[in-house]
Amino acid sequence: MDLDDELRRLFSDDRLDVHSTPDATEAVVRGAERRRRRRSATTTAFALVVLVGAGAALTQLPRSDDTAGDLLPTSTSSASATTTTTAVSTFTSTATVTVDPPPSSSGSSSVKTETGQPTKTTIPAVPAPPQPQAQPGQFGSLKLGMSEADALATGSLIEPSSAADPENRCKAYATKSVPDANAVIISPVRGIVRITVPGYAKTPKGITVGSTVDQVKAAYPNATQSGSTLFAKMAATPAWSYVFETDGSSVTAVLMRLDANDCSTV
Incomplete structure (x- = not known):
């Protein structure tokens, strides 16, 4: 008997068949569903950590305006027919520091008023004494x-x-x-x-x-x-x-x- 005949005999032997139970298909589907949910939960948690970290970093940066930052894009995860949406809002604060300029070389100086606007003060020049008139005697x-x-x-x-x-x-x-x-x-x-x-x-x-x-x-x-x-x-x-x-x-x-x-x- 050659090799091909032996293989045919083995494949045709009913004792080597694997018989599945009636609920095997449903068990496989449930297992795949559980794996998808675990991956979705892991992805959502990672996205939240990234967004919270980014929001904390942004709060440390000075901004030139006083408005709150726009809402960050939401992260969406889905499992079968269920959709979960999570929104994270970040807000920034501003700090303004005013530094007076150094006095100018002309001798004038700038003084801060109550409104914060600089007012320039100038020392008045002393008028020269009147000169004698030019006229022959x-x-x-x-x-x-x-x-x-x-x-x-x-x-x-x-x-x-x-x-x-x-x-x-x-x-x-x-x-x-x-x-x-x-x-x-x-x-x-x-x-x-x-x-x-x-x-x-x-x-x-x-x-x-x-x-x-x-x-x-x-x-x-x-x-x-x-x-x-x-x-x-x-x-x-x-x-x-x-x-x-x-x-x-x-x-x-x-x-x-x-x-x-x-x-x-x-």
């Missing part, structure tokens, strides 16, 4: 510093002269426009040291006899006051000043005086 043909001979040559002086100081060093002259005997004072060294301006004449700033003290100070901001007299320095060569004699409220005389003079009465 001259009225008509007479100039401060002019020698006596040159002054007489203009024809503006009225002779004879008179002593202008107790030492009889300086001479005083009246002029054709101002009959006062001390209208012009001349030093033998400095030349003309003072000129009296006629009452009808006005300075380039509009000041004349009758102008108020306030008008003088407004026209000449650098003017200084000594008693009832105001002095307004001019920027010229030689250096000189306006002298405004007042009665306390208005100008009574306007004079032009050389700053460097050697006549004791000037």
Whole structure:
């Protein structure tokens, strides 16, 4: 008997058949159902652990807005006809830290107000003192510093002269426009040291006899006051000043005086 015949004999032997019980099929189905449920439960538990861990990590991160995070996608597991849905919500909190900027190089600083808005403060600049006016010391043909001979040559002086100081060093002259005997004072060294301006004449700033003290100070901001007299320095060569004699409220005389003079009465 060859091998093929022996195999046929064995396969046809009814004693080697495996006979199943009537409930074998149902038992196999129930076992497969239990395995599917265990796998589903394991998958759901793992998804929950991952989602909870992600939510805990997200709560540690700062956010730029104050709204709660959107709900995370749900995890769904199914077994036969039954569906289970689990939702996990995560929320984030925010923290805001404000740092003041360093002071600027210009000297200004920022101050926080109650509303949290920075307010810039600036130190006001100190105004510079008023500068002397630039104007030559001259009225008509007479100039401060002019020698006596040159002054007489203009024809503006009225002779004879008179002593202008107790030492009889300086001479005083009246002029054709101002009959006062001390209208012009001349030093033998400095030349003309003072000129009296006629009452009808006005300075380039509009000041004349009758102008108020306030008008003088407004026209000449650098003017200084000594008693009832105001002095307004001019920027010229030689250096000189306006002298405004007042009665306390208005100008009574306007004079032009050389700053460097050697006549004791000037």
